[in-house]
């Protein structure tokens with residue numbers, strides 16, 4: 234059944250995230266941290282378009298980039314179903330270019346650490362800088378490992394869309410590969426639709442990045458200046474100085 238595709242399962246399992254609240258937060262960042270009028274936005278590693286479409290609903294010119302062809306097709310179909318004008322490019326976030334620079338870039342749900350090599354991360358920042366106007370903001374939600382234990386708990390939840398239900402189990406291996414500086418994240422999805430069932434297990438290698446390393450990388454690449462760090466999508470949720478974070482929302486500005 235069409236519904237048992239990976240993008241549909243993923244999109245259902247993670248639909249609990251409020252795209253409205255997150256885009257409200259991004260708009261607040263724009264008001265607070267840039268004078269550039271934002272009309273065009275780049276959603277890096279846009280996935281199934283969970284946030285991409287919310288920007289389109291608010292009238293922004295939105296361009297998504299994702300390297301997974303099935304996911305790109307799914308996001309395009311969702312946009313078509315809502316009669317939204319969304320441009321999705323199937324490309325690697327390490328090496329892509331846009332016809333015109335955007336005013337703002339975003340990157341949600343820890344997609345940066347899918348790049349498991351620090352040189353790729355550096356090249357990624359250069360590619361995004363190229364895709365942005367001067368002074369444009371890049372807002373990223375990244376997972377860091379300062380509080381690695383925080384995520385060794387297994388999480389299980391169920392999300393439903395009419396008669397389609399997905400029970401997801403998320404966990405990550407406790408060990409970091411000392412040679413590669415990576416760890417393994419696992420997600421299992423049990424989906425049911427009436428009498429049909431499917432079971433899908435994803436194993437993803439991710440970059441084990443400390444917050445200070447992230448900051449050093451930005452400094453080393455040189456094309457962005459960090460303006461502010463949050464630990465949530467809330468304008469008062471500034472990351473405390475002495476935090477041991479597991480997640481950071483970084484607001485960077487292109488130099």
Ligand SMILES: C[S@@+](CC[C@H](N)C(=O)[O-])C[C@H]1O[C@@H](n2cnc3c(N)ncnc32)[C@H](O)[C@@H]1O
Pocket residue numbers: 247277278279280281282283284298299300301304324325326327340341342343344347348
């Ligand atoms: C955790 S999902 C997040 C998707 C979306 N940002 C969201 O919040 O729903 C990560 C996405 O990154 C994409 N991805 C991973 N590596 C990529 C790369 N090198 N270039 C572009 N997209 C990539 C995957 O295909 C996947 O859709």
